[in-house]
Amino acid sequence: MxxxxxxxxxxxxxxxxxxxxxxxxxxxxxxxxxxxxxxxxxxxxxxxxxxxxxxxxxxxxxxxxxxxxxxxxxxxxxxxxxxxxxxxxxxxxxxxxxxxxxxxxxxxxxxxxxxxxxxxxxxxxxxxxxxxxxxxxxxxxxxxxxxxxxxxxxxxxxxxxxxxxxxxxxxxxxxxxxxxxxxxxxxxxxxxxxxxxxxxxxxxxxxxxxxxxxxxxxxxxxxxxxxxxxxxxxxxxxxxxxxxxxxxxxxxxxxxxxxxxxxYWNSENWIGVGPGAYGRLWSLNKNKDRIEYQNYKNPKTWLSKNLLQTEFEKIIKLNSNVSDIDTLTMGLRLYEGLEISKINNLSIINFKSLKELQKQNILSFKNDILKVNKKHMIKLNSILNYLTSN
Ligand SMILES: C[S@@+](CC[C@H](N)C(=O)[O-])C[C@H]1O[C@@H](n2cnc3c(N)ncnc32)[C@H](O)[C@@H]1O
Ligand code: SF4
Structure with a gap:
């Protein structure tokens, strides 16, 4: 959850x-x-x-x-x-x-x-x-x-x-x-x-x-x-x-x-309206799924699908792995870092890589907060790949 x-x-x-x-x-x-x-x-x-x-x-x-x-x-x-x-x-x-x-x-x-x-x-x-x-x-x-x-x-x-x-x-x-x-x-x-x-x-x-x-x-x-x-x-x-x-x-x-x-970066709830917009909600029903609402991208198609009543192109339940990776990717963009308890299943993180990144002072992990060192922010994508690689 x-x-x-x-x-x-x-x-x-x-x-x-x-x-x-x-x-x-x-x-x-x-x-x-x-x-x-x-x-x-x-x-x-x-x-x-x-x-x-x-x-x-x-x-x-x-x-x-x-x-x-x-x-x-x-x-x-x-x-x-x-x-x-x-x-x-x-x-x-x-x-x-x-x-x-x-x-x-x-x-x-x-x-x-x-x-x-x-x-x-x-x-x-x-x-x-x-x-x-x-x-x-x-x-x-x-x-x-x-x-x-x-x-x-x-x-x-x-x-x-x-x-x-x-x-x-x-x-x-x-x-x-x-x-x-x-x-x-x-x-x-x-x-x-x-x-x-x-x-x-x-x-x-x-x-x-x-x-x-x-x-x-x-x-x-x-x-x-x-x-x-x-x-x-x-x-x-x-x-x-x-x-x-x-x-x-x-x-x-x-x-x-x-x-x-x-x-967005804190993976909260948002609604998206208009062509190509998407929204994400954390359902409070039994499974506590993360649900994504995707709109038709082409403006004319979107208009024709929504003029009488709304039709989304897709409504998907994000599987928990996808949603965890997204929470991690978004959260690490922030200088304040990410509260690790927001991740449901910590197995998406390779702890050996995490240790190595900590040793090199690229990442810090203190008081439940995972944070990329300011100096290394520009390499965020490769840091994420390494952190989540098996
Ligand atoms: C949706 S666009 C902005 C909207 C507005 N129409 C404009 O162009 O000023 C959001 C921002 O993303 C940045 N952006 C878009 N494509 C980019 C690219 N290929 N490389 C770097 N920045 C990009 C631009 O700074 C842009 O203002
Ligand atoms: S086409 Fe130009 S003006 Fe339009 S959204 Fe893209 S960057 Fe902005």
Whole structure:
């Protein structure tokens, strides 16, 4: 049985459309189409009610939501009526905790001041802005439609409206000079008052344009040593600017950790609505299973399957091995580490490997908390493979 905190319930809302498709992106995002607002509202509505039924079926008492996350795609392109309906309806169905966090992802290329004031009035209290790069050449390389000027406008304007702003950045490109990157990052942090930063190194994902380009030698990646160098120096700069690193790629000022993502990393309960969104609940029925709800990925299919009543593509009971590995993988991403008692069956861990990792000071295991040493976070995937290998 999981030690899930039954007080926490999150809602993820997926919006699948963007102005254009970025060449590195394998998210469920498609170039914007005209949408029928009423149909979309109806389908989200049906899904929210269907999830209410699932909570009842699994004996999970109605929990007030503690977070909502509008992700994408580019949810700032969502018609206002859809956002408003989802927020109002989810409040009606589940209730909101007093300090609910409601995040919306936005792109600088389509930032509109008036629309963001309305988002705030509807209850959005955190925006995550896809800045992606601090340099026009790399913005172009990433296929982004915005430039540094657009970033300046979006961030200055958003900080007049919101008290909790996060930005996403991608860095450590092949050919990028550490000196240039550190100067850009320092100047950026000096200029804007941000509360949260997600900092990613470029990954090449199957099915993307970059995947083909990489295969054909058009795009190269930096080597692991260089990547580690970029990581260490960025950690230092962010710490100098009072950002606390609390996850492999995430940094927050005091009091501004992303509550929504913490629910995922802590393997809590969440509901997912919209194309390709998935949710996970710990059933409180006899077997205490972890149940996953998967939605149809294609927006048109999703719409047609949910317009009259909700049909999930799949509802699966995760077998306890899969769910334990997931709890371990997610939990070790956190700097605070993972409470080992959250794992049902400790046989997924190779204790000989664990001892070796402890000996090398890569992992610590004290007072029931398993934790990766900060310095080694960048190698998390290989650490996990070693820790769970037979
Ligand atoms: C769903 S996307 C963000 C949404 C928003 N439409 C945007 O592009 O700004 C989430 C974040 O993942 C990161 N990301 C996506 N693909 C990536 C890749 N291949 N390598 C590194 N980071 C990636 C980007 O920083 C992006 O902002
Ligand atoms: S705007 Fe964001 S979600 Fe859309 S294609 Fe680009 S990276 Fe992906």
């Amino acid at each position: 999981s030690k899930c905190n039954q007080n926490l319930l999150s809602l993820y809302v997926h919006w699948p459309y963007c102005e254009s498709k970025c060449p590195y992106c394998d998210f469920n995002s498609h170039v914007n189409e005209k949408v029928n607002v009423n149909d979309w509202i109806q389908s989200y509505k049906n899904q929210l009610f269907a999830m209410k039924e699932e909570l009842i079926k699994n004996s999970i008492n109605f929990r007030q939501l503690n977070t909502i996350f509008f992700g994408g795609g580019t949810p700032s392109l969502m018609p206002l009526e859809i956002v408003e309906s989802i927020i109002d309806l989810s409040k009606e169905i589940f209730g909101f905790k007093k300090d609910i966090e409601i995040t919306l992802e936005a792109n600088p290329s389509s930032y509109e001041s008036k629309k963001f004031i309305k988002f705030k009035q509807m209850g959005i209290n955190r925006v995550s802005i896809g800045v992606q790069s601090l340099n026009n050449n790399y913005l172009q390389f990433l296929g982004r439609l915005h430039n540094i000027k657009d970033i300046k406008f979006a961030l200055n304007d958003a900080s007049e409206i919101f008290e909790n702003i996060s930005v996403d950045l991608i860095y450590a490109f092949y050919g990028q000079k550490i000196h240039d990157w550190t100067k850009e990052l320092e100047s950026f942090l000096n200029t804007y008052n941000l509360q949260h930063i997600s900092l990613y190194q470029l990954t090449i994902e199957e099915g993307t344009k970059f995947f083909k380009d990489h295969k054909n030698g058009i795009i190269k990646l930096i080597d692991n040593d260089k990547a580690a160098e970029f990581y260490d120096i960025s950690n230092k700069i962010l710490s100098d600017f009072r950002f606390i690193k609390y996850e492999v790629s995430n940094y927050a000022k005091l009091g501004f950790k992303c509550k929504h993502n913490l629910n």
